[in-house]
Amino acid sequence: MEVLQRKIIHIDMDAFYASVEQHDFPELKGKPIAVGGSEVRGVVSAASYEARKFGVRSAMSGVQAARLCPTLIFVKPRFDRYKEVSKQIREIFLDYTDLVEPLSLDEAYLDVTENKKGNPSASLLAQEIRNRIFEKTGLTASAGISVNKFIAKIASDYHKPNGQKTVSPDEVETFVEQLDVKKFYGIGKVTAEKMYQLGIYTGKDLKSKTLDYLEQHFGNSGQSYYNLSRGISYSQVKPNRTIKSIGAERTFNENLSSEIYMESRLENIAHELDRRIKKYKIAAKTITLKIKYSDFTQQTRSKTLAYFIADQSLIFDTAKELLYQEKLKNSVRLLGISLSNLNTNQKKQVVVQLKFEF
Missing domain, CATH: 1.10.150.20 (5' to 3' exonuclease, C-terminal subdomain)
Structure with missing residues (x-):
């Protein structure tokens, strides 16, 4: 087998959410900050490099993060702002190629085998793209460049932050x-x-x-x-990714122990999910309830219907049924509802699914 000779760039923004906050609020520059969570509650969505030196990481509880870094500054997430900056970055990508596959707000693959600049050097293109991102947003990005997505993604992590690594075909x-x-x-x-x-x-x-x-x-x-293990990956850069599931969830300020209190939270989540359903014009057969307990253990309960639904009240009723399906094991810190088994096989596609932890 031979390695596919494509020219793939993986761009990964450096500590994206935290870097946006430090850029917009200069008083936070050089300080350890955590986006999301708090010293008493919640989960860290992102940590600045100053905070990472203390061991603070995304998905870590705010309590643990504060314990590791007593001087840690917690910042409330501003997802509208992150999406705005991400859109600016995406526009830069599209100046070089239409083959852009976003993985999230802060990273994407670009296939520049044939590119709009007519530049045969993927390494030089990656450097130029990173320079333009900095000029436009004031933020730094790292890049990995190689013959396929697998190698490029690994390479982008080698010289973080604000660096890049190229793995040429004979180095793979x-x-x-x-x-x-x-x-x-x-x-x-x-x-x-x-x-x-x-x-x-x-x-x-x-x-x-x-x-x-x-x-x-x-x-x-x-x-x-x-x-x-032989450096072979046939995965192509796909600009359009078929949506397979969609969901919404909430972390509560205080742990909940009564299903009655949880019902109103589920209704709010179903309302948010209804907004997303209308946006993507989809329906689903499978409803899944996600429960995260106060000890951070997690449980999911699902039900698959015989028909597609896209009605907020039906989604809420099904989620409520799942809530009472069995006794809760502990008090609850997070609830979520997700829909899968969608009717997206009818040629409905979206660029990328966005899912945020609150």
């Missing part, structure tokens, strides 16, 4: 062999631990295994791991 094999397997796309913590137990620590170790061996131990994922 060595680059992959030296990687820890936990850096491979699709290999999570559990799978990485299983590989470690099998004596597979690096890409080179993974490459030494036969396809039969990998399929025997990892099932259908074996083929993917076999290819990735």
